[in-house]
Structures are given as C-alpha cells and as structure tokens.
Amino acid sequence: MIEVENVVKTYRRGTTDVRALRGLDCKIAGQTLTFIVGPSGSGKSTLLYLLGSLDQPNSGEIRVQGRTLSKMTRKERDAFRRHEVGFIFQNFNLLGNLNAIENVLIPFLPTGVTIDQRKNAQLILERVGLGQRLDHRPHQMSGGEQQRVAIARALMKRPLLVLADEPTGELDSESGAEVYRYLRELREEHGSTVVIVTHDRTHILPTDSLLSLRDGKLA
Numbered sequence: 001m002i003e004v005e006n007v008v009k010t011y012r013r014g015t016t017d018v019r020a021l022r023g024l025d026c027k028i029a030g031q032t033l034t035f036i037v038g039p040s041g042s043g044k045s046t047l048l049y050l051l052g053s054l055d056q057p058n059s060g061e062i063r064v065q066g067r068t069l070s071k072m073t074r075k076e077r078d079a080f081r082r083h084e085v086g087f088i089f090q091n092f093n094l095l096g097n098l099n100a101i102e103n104v105l106i107p108f109l110p111t112g113v114t115i116d117q118r119k120n121a122q123l124i125l126e127r128v129g130l131g132q133r134l135d136h137r138p139h140q141m142s143g144g145e146q147q148r149v150a151i152a153r154a155l156m157k158r159p160l161l162v163l164a165d166e167p168t169g170e171l172d173s174e175s176g177a178e179v180y181r182y183l184r185e186l187r188e189e190h191g192s193t194v195v196i197v198t199h200d201r202t203h204i205l206p207t208d209s210l211l212s213l214r215d216g217k218l219a
Contacts, residue, residue: 001029001030001193002028002051003061004027004028004047004062005060005061006023006061007021007025007050007060007061007062009021009043009216010058019216020043021043021050021216022043022216024043024218026218028195030191030193031187032187033209034193034194034208034211035196035198035201035208035210036196036197036198037199037210037211037212038219042213044197048165048195050062051161052087052161052163053069056069057070065160082107083157084161085159085161086153086155086157086163086186087154087164088150088163088183089164089165089167090165090166090167090170094146094149095138096138096139097137099134099137100125100149101121101134103150104121104149104153105118107156120156121152121156122134125148128151128182130148130149130152133149142175143170143171143175144171144172144175147167147168147170147175148178148182151179151183151186154186158192160192160193161192162194163195164195164197165197169198
C-alpha cells in the first residue's frame with residue numbers, strides 16, 4: 001500500500017537545520033491499522049503529513065499504491081487529499097461557524113453538495129451517536145463529540161487512507177476508546193488503511209502493525 005524509501009525531511013528553524021527524518025525506509029501494508037510511535041521529536045507527525053501529501057520530502061520517495069507522490073502535479077495532489085485521504089487531527093480542525101452536518105460536508109464544498117451527500121452525512125453522524133447534535137456547532141459539543149464529527153467527515157469519503165495525528169490526545173479514556181472503535185470499523189467495513197500517530201499505546205492490539213521511530217529513523 002505505502003512504500004517510504006530513503007526519505008529525508010529537513011526544517012529550517014532560525015539559523016538551524018532540523019532533520020526530522022533521516023533517510024527513513026518503511027512499508028505499510030494495505031487495509032491495516034498501523035500505529036506510529038516514538039518520543040517527541042522522532043519524526044512521527046512529519047511522516048504522517050508526508051504520507052498525506054500535506055508536505056513534501058527534501059529527498060527520497062513515497063509511493064501510495066504504486067503512485068509516487070512527488071511526481072504528482074499540484075492538481076493531482078489536491079485531488080488525492082480531497083478524495084482518497086481522510087485526515088483526523090488532535091485539535092479536530094472543525095470550522096466554528098458551521099454545524100455538525102456542514103463540517104462533515106467540508107471536503108465536498110468546492111464542487112457543491114448534493115442532496116444525497118447531505119442525507120448520507122446525517123446518517124453517518126447518527127451512526128456515531130450524534131443524531132441529536134446535527135445542528136450543533138463545535139462550541140456546543142464536547143471534545144469527544146467534536147472528534148466524532150471529524151471521524152464522520154473521514155467516513156463520508158470512504159477513503160483509501162486515513163491519517164490520524166494523536167486523535168485522542170485531548171479526550172478522556174472513555175471517549176478515546178470510542179474513537180478507536182470507530183477507526184477500527186472504518187478499516188473493517190471500507191477496507192481503509194488507517195495510520196495513527198500516538199504517544200499512548202493503550203489501544204494497540206497484538207494484531208495491529210507498529211512503526212517505532214527514533215531520531216527520524218526506524219528504531
């Protein structure tokens with residue numbers, strides 16, 4: 001599904017170059033739940049953003065189902081992110097002036113939202129237990145509810161790839177367990193490949209895949 005080959009990513013901070021990834025090589029099998037773990041500064045989130053084509057490496061290649069991300073045009077990368085990747089972030093990334101249904105439909109706004117898509121958004125929100133929160137805006141919902149809206153937004157796309165960056169970092173243990181249950185359902189029902197960056201190993205099962213990073217390389 002995903003091949004990462006000799007990837008280097010360097011950031012400029014002031015007068016210093018920070019090497020977030022140092023010739024990283026790894027593979028992620030399709031339709032798996034893969035956790036990326038490691039200490040702060042090990043390159044976990046950097047790798048996740050590169051996999052989603054939110055950023056590009058300084059050198060090396062990343063291939064998703066045989067397609068090299070760096071060889072895509074800007075238009076192709078935009079389409080890849082919009083149609084094939086579901087992003088779930090720790091801070092939820094919801095728009096405060098939109099209600100739950102509208103936040104779920106954000107990926108479809110550039111091309112116009114159909115009646116069927118709106119109905120589907122409502123059904124997905126009901127499925128994740130937010131049937132009574134359809135018209136609520138983010139400030140009217142708990143952290144766990146906001147994260148479920150973010151998951152519903154990912155579900156809407158039936159994505160090839162789901163990338164989650166510390167998706168339960170701001171949640172209590174019960175809400176966190178719910179989030180992982182929905183992520184596992186997403187993999188099982190839609191065949192999505194789910195990649196999760198986390199500091200918390202509580203929810204990792206023996207059947208899950210694990211990538212451990214340290215200093216920008218596989219530990």
